Amino acid sequence: MIKVKQLSYKYPSGPLIHFPDFEVKGGESLLVLGESGCGKTTLLHLLAGLLRPTSGKIWIDDKLVSQLNNSQMDQFRGEQIGLVFQKNYFIESLNILNNLIVSPYSNNKDHAVTISKRLGIEEILNRYPKQLSVGQQQRVSIGRAVMNAPKLLLADEPTSALDYRNCKNVIYLLLEESVNNNAALVIVTHDDRLKKEVHNNIELFPITNQMN
Amino acid sequence: MIIKIAWKNLIHKPWNTGLCIILLAFGVGIISLLILMQYQLEQKFSRDLNNIDLVVGAKGSPLQLVLSAIYHLDAPTGNISLAEARKVMDNPIVKKAIPLAYGDSYQGYRILGTTKGYVENYDAQIRDGRLFSEKMEVTVGADAALRTGLIVGSIFHGTHGEAIGGHVHENHKYEVVGILEKSNTVLDNLLLTNVTSVWQVHTKDSENKNSIDTLHATTLDLNHAHHGHEHDHHHDHDDLVITADSMDITAILLKYKTKRSIMTIPRFINEQTNMQAVLPALEINRLFYMIGVGGSTLKLIAGGIILMAGLSVFFGLFNRLRERKYEIALLRSVGYKQLHLFSLLVFEGTFLALLGYGVGWGLSRLGLHFLNQQAQHDFNLQFDNGLVTGEGNLLLLTIGVGILAALIPAFQAIRMNVSATLSEN
Numbered sequence: 001m002i003k004v005k006q007l008s009y010k011y012p013s014g015p016l017i018h019f020p021d022f023e024v025k026g027g028e029s030l031l032v033l034g035e036s037g038c039g040k041t042t043l044l045h046l047l048a049g050l051l052r053p054t055s056g057k058i059w060i061d062d063k064l065v066s067q068l069n070n071s072q073m074d075q076f077r078g079e080q081i082g083l084v085f086q087k088n089y090f091i092e093s094l095n096i097l098n099n100l101i102v103s104p105y106s107n108n109k110d111h112a113v114t115i116s117k118r119l120g121i122e123e124i125l126n127r128y129p130k131q132l133s134v135g136q137q138q139r140v141s142i143g144r145a146v147m148n149a150p151k152l153l154l155a156d157e158p159t160s161a162l163d164y165r166n167c168k169n170v171i172y173l174l175l176e177e178s179v180n181n182n183a184a185l186v187i188v189t190h191d192d193r194l195k196k197e198v199h200n201n202i203e204l205f206p207i208t209n210q211m212n
Numbered sequence: 213m214i215i216k217i218a219w220k221n222l223i224h225k226p227w228n229t230g231l232c233i234i235l236l237a238f239g240v241g242i243i244s245l246l247i248l249m250q251y252q253l254e255q256k257f258s259r260d261l262n263n264i265d266l267v268v269g270a271k272g273s274p275l276q277l278v279l280s281a282i283y284h285l286d287a288p289t290g291n292i293s294l295a296e297a298r299k300v301m302d303n304p305i306v307k308k309a310i311p312l313a314y315g316d317s318y319q320g321y322r323i324l325g326t327t328k329g330y331v332e333n334y335d336a337q338i339r340d341g342r343l344f345s346e347k348m349e350v351t352v353g354a355d356a357a358l359r360t361g362l363i364v365g366s367i368f369h370g371t372h373g374e375a376i377g378g379h380v381h382e383n384h385k386y387e388v389v390g391i392l393e394k395s396n397t398v399l400d401n402l403l404l405t406n407v408t409s410v411w412q413v414h415t416k417d418s419e420n421k422n423s424i425d426t427l428h429a430t431t432l433d434l435n436h437a438h439h440g441h442e443h444d445h446h447h448d449h450d451d452l453v454i455t456a457d458s459m460d461i462t463a464i465l466l467k468y469k470t471k472r473s474i475m476t477i478p479r480f481i482n483e484q485t486n487m488q489a490v491l492p493a494l495e496i497n498r499l500f501y502m503i504g505v506g507g508s509t510l511k512l513i514a515g516g517i518i519l520m521a522g523l524s525v526f527f528g529l530f531n532r533l534r535e536r537k538y539e540i541a542l543l544r545s546v547g548y549k550q551l552h553l554f555s556l557l558v559f560e561g562t563f564l565a566l567l568g569y570g571v572g573w574g575l576s577r578l579g580l581h582f583l584n585q586q587a588q589h590d591f592n593l594q595f596d597n598g599l600v601t602g603e604g605n606l607l608l609l610t611i612g613v614g615i616l617a618a619l620i621p622a623f624q625a626i627r628m629n630v631s632a633t634l635s636e637n
Contacts (some may be wrong), residue, residue: 041635050545050631071549078547085634089542091217093224103546104213144546156634 001025002047002152002184007056009042016054019043020202026151029178029185031194034204040188043204044156047186048081049073061151078105082145082183084174086157088137090129096140097125106147115143118180119173135166139173146177153183159191171197214552217543218559222567225532229564232525236568239518240610241575246507246514247602248576249583252595253503257283257496260398263308263333265471267490268292268300268481269463274490275499281312281463282492284322284398288314291460292487300481300489301464308333308467313410313460316370321356323370323386323403325410330465334397340364341390347412350386350405354394362388362403370413384413411459518613525564525617529557533621540625541633550626557622558615565614569607 007019017039024030034040045051047058049065052073058066060080068076077083090099100112116122119139124132132140138158145153155174159167171187171194178185187194195201222229260283269277270290279286294311301309310333313325324330328343331351341364344351352362362368366388372379386405394400468477478489533540540553580595587595 042631045631045634048545050634071551074544074547074549077545083545085545087538089538089634091220091539091542093220094217098216098220102213102217102543103548104552105547107213148547 001059001061002186003059004047005057007043007046007058008054009039009046009051010054011042017042019046019056019204022202024184024186024200026182026184027179029175029187029198029200031198031201032186032188032204033190033192033195033201034188035190035206038204038206040190040204041156044154044186044188047152048083048154049077075105078103079148080151082148082150082153082181084141084145084153084155084158086160088129088134088141090137090140092129095126095128096121096132099129099140100125100144100147102144103148108147112143112147115146118177119143134161135169138162138166138170142170142173142177146181146183149181150183153178153181153185155185155187155189157189157191158187159194160189164193167191167193168197214548214556215559218556218563221532221536221560222563228528228532229567232521232528232564233568233571235517235521235524236565236610236613237571237575239514239516239521240569240572240606241579242514242517243511243606244573244576244603245579245583246510247606248580249595250503250507251602254500256396257500259396260334261492261496262397263467264465264492265468266466266478267463267492268297268466268487269490271486271488274488275495277463277488277490278492278495281465282398284324284402288462289488291462292464294459294461296485296487297461297464299485300466300477300487303477305469305477306466307469310465311407311461312463312465313407314462315410315413316372318362318368318370318386318403319360321353321360321401321403323350323405323410325405325407325461327406331392331399331404333465333467334395334399336395336397336399337393339391339393341388343390344405345389347406348384348386348409349389350403350409351390351392352388353392353400353402353404355400356403357391362391364388364390407461518610521568522613522617525561525614526620528564529560529618529621530624533557533624537628537633540628541630544628544630545634553625554622557618557625561614561616561618561622562611563614565611568614569610572610573603 001024003023004019005021007021008016009019010016019039022030032040032043042051046053047060049068053066056066057064060076063076065073065076091102094102096116097109097112100116101107101109106112113122113125116125119142121136121139121143124136124140129137129140142158145155153174158174159170162170174185174187175197177183187198264282267277267281269281269288270292272289276286277289280288297311300306301311308329310327310330311325312330314322315325316323331343338351339354341351352360357363367385368388369380369382369384370386386403386409392399392404466477478491481487481489543553543556544550584595
């Protein structure tokens with residue numbers, strides 16, 4: 001469960017941006033739509049605690065995370081939040097299995113094997129990130145995001161670089177995993193194709209329109 | 213996991229890692245070798261100096277006298293007459309006097325005419341057979357025995373002087389009667405016999421059977437030559453059998469009864485006789501001072517190499533950080549705290565330092581091995597592979613360099629703006 005109230009963020013040398021209030025329950029999903037430059041990624045990073053809000057409150061699983069300090073936030077993120085980025089980032093020197101269990105809060109090989117079976121990547125656990133196709137990399141990224149059985153699953157433009165078939169696969173995987181983990185799923189994207197799959201959505205508007 | 217990532221990162225970039233390790237290894241290797249040699253040289257020199265307060269020999273370079281008479285690393289300064297030497301040896305203040313007479317060598321190992329007091333001075337034990345007692349009987353040092361293949365019962369001819377291939381005294385056969393246990397002293401590389409044997413081989417007309425008999429007949433026991441003195445110093449040179457006061461020896465090693473008169477006897481000898489007396493400890497300190505200057509220069513150079521290695525570790529980590537910034541951001545996003553990332557880079561620096569030290573240590577041992585072959589051949593010197601405390605400090609220094617080089621990249625890593633890095637396209 002995630003709840004956001006009167007959230008705003010001031011860029012270090014830029015405008016103040018206000019975000020609409022919303023709430024997503026475990027197992028449910030929300031699409032945050034908007035053109036690039038309207039603060040979608042900023043919102044996602046605020047939810048993940050990678051950025052700290054200027055004002056407003058964020059509750060995750062009834063915990064007021066906007067009050068945690070940096071170190072507590074890092075731990076909370078590691079334990080309760082799963083992140084899928086637009087690009088697929090890996091530790092290049094580790095194989096896929098070790099990339100799945102890289103977090104200090106999800107160091108369980110058996111669990112990694114279970115998840116990789118669910119995602120159809122159990123065959124490639126011994127390979128290295130550079131050896132994978134984009135589709136495989138995407139699956140590994142999703143797998144890593146749910147390794148800690150998160151309460152909140154955040155995805156940043158997970159489908160923008162994918163063709164229609166892969167786009168569908170990825171969104172189904174994300175929805176499936178959010179249900180499996182009873183996690184609230186928040187996807188920020190400008191990819192309208194996702195509207196068909198995720199009906200609950202809010203839209204952000206370009207920042208200039210909000211300034212008065 | 214952090215340690216695992218640090219390790220895997222190093223293996224992942226073998227060329228970068230290799231360069232850092234090689235640079236570190238050279239610095240460490242050179243310093244380690246220097247420390248090892250200096251320590252062992254000092255150890256060896258002080259062991260061989262055991263209980264010897266004064267060296268008396270022919271006038272010449274004092275250092276040469278010490279190097280030749282105590283360490284057998286140099287040619288002797290000349291000969292002194294036994295009559296003069298006896299004046300010093302009989303002095304009541306002398307507790308122990310060991311005469312040394314050089315002449316021959318066998319396969320490059322010096323045959324030394326002396327007394328059993330010389331062997332006792334180093335607490336050497338007999339491994340095989342017994343100590344020399346009669347003329348032309350030889351007791352062989354452990355290393356010399358090993359390399360020349362001499363065993364108890366072997367008969368051999370001495371070669372005149374030190375060089376291999378010199379004139380061989382065909383008519384004089386030495387017989388090996390004993391082998392010494394290894395004592396890690398100068399004894400290990402010597403062939404010991406009594407002074408008379410050396411005289412016998414080198415008396416001008418010694419090729420003449422007659423004169424040997426004469427020589428033998430005129431032999432007298434030093435013990436009887438000075439009844440008047442206290443008993444305690446009789447026994448120390450009672451096995452020295454001399455022929456006549458006109459005979460020469462090469463040097464005497466002296467041990468005083470008290471340290472009080474340490475300066476008076478040398479002055480007396482240097483002023484009143486045509487011999488010189490040298491305090492070996494003083495000369496050796498001077499020698500080590502001179503070696504130390506050269507060693508310091510080399511250490512400075514090696515220190516420079518380690519500094520370069522530190523810089524290469526620094527630039528290596530710093531450059532890699534730029535390509536690894538997404539990895540760092542990813543690690544933060546999966547829950548690692550800033551301290552974890554800091555330690556990741558410090559671990560990488562430490563691993564590099566440890567590997568560099570390990571390889572450098574191996575290099576120093578390899579260098580020592582080759583050096584030993586050379587030193588064994590040239591000086592009958594042998595260095596051990598033992599660990600030295602200085603190397604422990606070197607290890608700490610190397611790890612310090614590794615950590616220091618990692619500090620700035622580590623601070624960069626924790627100050628990274630994760631959000632901005634992940635929003636980059």
